Amino acid sequence: MHRMTFFPLGNADCCRIDLECGKKILFDFAATRDPEDEDDLRCDLPKELRDDLEDNDRDYFDVVAFSHLDIDHFKGATEFFYLEHDKKYQGDDRIKINVMWIPAAMITEQSLDDDQARILQEEAQHRFREGKGIRVFSRPGRLRKWCEKHDIDLNDRLDKISDAGTIAPEFSLAEDNVEFFVQSPFAVRQDENTVEDRNEDSLVLHVTFEIDRVQTKVLLLADSTHEVLSQIVDITKSMDNDDRLEWDIAKLPHHCSYLSIGPEKGSDKTDAVDQVNWLYRKQGQDGAIAISTSKPIPVAGSDEDKDAQPPHRQAANYYKGVAADLGGQFVVTMEHPTPKAPKPLVIEIGGRKATLKKTTATAATLATSRRAPRAG
Secondary structure, three states, X not given: OEEEEEOOOOOOOOEEEEOOOOXXXXXXXXOOOOOOOOOOOOOOHHXXXXXXXXXXXXXXXXXXXOOOOOHHHOOOHHHHEXXXXXXXXXXXXXXXXXXXEEEOHHHHOOOOOOHHHHHHHHHHHHHHHHOOOEEEEOOOHHHHHHHHHOOOOHHHHHHHEEOOOOEOOOOOHHHHOEEEEEEEOOHHHHHHXXXXXXXXXXXXXXXXXXXOOEEEEEEEOOOOOHXXXXXXXXXXXXXXXXXXXXXXXXXXXXXXXXXXXXXXXXXXXXXXXXXXXXXXXXXXXXXXXXXXXOOOOOOOOOXXXXXXXXXXXXXXXXXXXXXXXXXXXXXXXXXXXXXXXXXXXXXXXXXXXXXXXXXXXXXXXXXXXXXXXXXX
């Protein structure tokens, strides 16, 4: 059985994938909890991850992916991980990364205004220079120019680069019962865009798990906007690759922001653009699980509901409607199993596809779930 664990971190991302073969993959890292605030309900992410690694007699992840360089996807990473480029980040208690997955923009972006971002970029650049321990997604002209500036022949690094429309070679269905298909970023987009476009250039993957010949499909959508999702849908359909957008589990983009669905928030429910609506309603499978890595969904009329930042109630109402039509579930990380006692959200993936694992909220309260049949 494979497992996916999503951690309650507020509006921030971290997902651990535990493969049946024993390998461990981490998507993003955000140590957001304030240790000085006893009322902070977000989990202690470093402790959660360390405890799991110790239980499995490990001090490393096989892969750590950073979808893009926004703080809610890497906060605290420079204090937690063992970094190859500088001895000051190599303490014995630091967690090692066998292979680092990044979008090309993480190497080429200029004028970073965050110290942690600069340190992670230095690590990515170091690994790419050395030609080991890294996979770069997409190869825009910017990357070629960066290589020329640093006396690197890009052709010597092609085995470390995966373009959109290909499968990352670190894993395979034959050996690991999982494969990662690259949906984004697109090279042309990263040449057109600027520093402000990290969400559009973030790493988007379609994951296929297999157990007993049963496949479970997952969308990891980072912080994609509706424009990028529309482009992904259009390209995928033009290539007759519709199966690469089927999903049993979706890590919804950008903490339940309406801008990942359509251009207007709406008064009660966000209206999806056609491609996004097709992605969720036509490609979602029976009993699908949609996950919002976010704060609790605001109540209508509350101060939180008036906040421009996600999560947006209107977007949540759209996703709830999709989940209901699929006979599935819409789950919010900071509400699971209850808003007063959020716990890591564990999805078990086996011969019956995806099942949300029972989670104990308190000694007296259990939150359970099961796959429901599709309505209609």
